[in-house]
Amino acid sequence: MSHTVLSSRALAPAIAAAAVLAGCGSSSPASTGSSSPASTGSSSPGVAAPSKLSIAISGYTFAPATVTVKSGARVTFANRDSTAHTATAQGQAFDTGTLKQGHSASVVLSQPGTYTYYCDFHAFMRATLIVVR
Numbered sequence: 001m002s003h004t005v006l007s008s009r010a011l012a013p014a015i016a017a018a019a020v021l022a023g024c025g026s027s028s029p030a031s032t033g034s035s036s037p038a039s040t041g042s043s044s045p046g047v048a049a050p051s052k053l054s055i056a057i058s059g060y061t062f063a064p065a066t067v068t069v070k071s072g073a074r075v076t077f078a079n080r081d082s083t084a085h086t087a088t089a090q091g092q093a094f095d096t097g098t099l100k101q102g103h104s105a106s107v108v109l110s111q112p113g114t115y116t117y118y119c120d121f122h123a124f125m126r127a128t129l130i131v132v133r
Ligand SMILES: [Cu+2]
Pocket: 060, 084, 085, 086, 119, 120, 121, 122, 125
């Protein structure tokens, strides 16, 4: 049982090596360009930007301070402070308006780009939202 698994594993690299050698030997040296595997083509769900995200405003801070979402994503800002805040993008790409304690608002970002945003009441509160395609 385990014996068969071991032997088939041992064969695989030998076959792959033989195929590469045969390809290189007979054709032009430029063949290396086409032989590189397209690793980005396969899906990597762990790295994918979310299409929905929540950002907390707490202790005069946006958390997390930098986020990446997919274009068209809905981003919700939830004010957990006792003070009113806003999440206002530079250039007014989005603006939640005044969020009182316990209130939240969502924005939908369709345009890819990097958005710096701040609190209209507390200019030192700054964070970054990155929208990718
Ligand atoms: Cu504020």
